[in-house]
Amino acid sequence: MASFMPFTNNNLDIFMCVLRPTVAIVDDLVDTLKHFSFFTERLGCIHSSIFKSIHGNMIIWYGAWIKRSIDNKELLQEDLFAALKNLHGMAVLVDHNFMAAYGGEASDGSPAAKFSTGDTICFSITDLPSNTKMKEQDFARTCFSIFQSYFLRMDGTISGVCLKCITKPMMINFYVWKNLQSCYSFLLRNNHRDTLQNLFHGATVFIKYDVFKVVYVSADDVSRDYYYPPHKLLENQYEVSEVLE
Structure with missing residues (x-):
């Protein structure tokens, strides 16, 4: 069965x-x-996924919840952050945030990007240039416009979502690919940075790419017979895992 990322917020x-x-051992x-x-x-997550960088040393955990109020979202983030802190013996928490789906496209007309274990996905991250006078909303609109124009010309992509970070001026493009070769081919032949550089009239644009599995x-179908809450799992990692720092 597949997980999914919606096209709307x-x-x-x-x-x-x-x-x-x-x-x-990252596994x-x-x-x-x-x-x-x-x-x-237990916190209401309806589906989640784990993405592992193919070339780098990064793991992304993705989760989706039924939409809630701002206050409830803040409480949820506190609970998630508290639980993630218990991973300190196994990983460094580089970043965490809520994202808003700004829009998306799918080659089969689906209303969401669908992906399953084994699929190839790609992220591109663009920060609002510090030396531009462009407003954040205009920045988001411009990034989405470029996302749409590129998607129409991309060969081998199944679907994609343009995401806006809730707490900082950052846009993320998420793509699901038919295979790894198609993803590499697109990244080698196209340069979002040059396109954005021209639109921002000389402002310095930084874009990061990474490919994940x-x-x-x-x-x-993962057995839950050995389920422990994260803090219990890590407190007993000598018993449940043979690999430590």
Whole structure:
């Protein structure tokens, strides 16, 4: 079964965190994050996924919740951050934030980007240039316009979502690919930076890319017989895992 990321911000709250593993075998961190996914279901998470960088040393955990009020979202973020802090023995928490889906496209007309374990995905991250007078909303609109124009010319992509970070002026493009070769081909032949550089009239634009493999979605049939809340799992990591720093 597949997980998904919506094209609109109407019904779901999207949360993502970026982790840099500090353990020798990254699969141990992935297994712990699977249990973290079970834990988030108690907090109302309806589906979650884990993405593992193909070339770098990064793991992204993705979760989606039924949309809630700002106050409830802040409380949820506090609970998630408290639980993620318990991963300090296995990973460094690089970043975490809620995202708003600004828009999306799918080659089959679906209203969401669907992905399953084993799929290739790609993120591109663009920060609002510090030396531009462009307003944040105009920046978001410009990035989405470029996202749409590129998607129409992309060969091998299944779907994509343009995301806006809730707390800082940053836009993220998320793409699901038919295969890794198609992803590499697009990244090598295209340069979003030059396009944005021209639109921002000389402002310095920074774009980061990374390619990931989907290593888990919550629809996978994973045994919960050995479920521990994250803090219990890590308190007993000598017993449940052979790999430590």
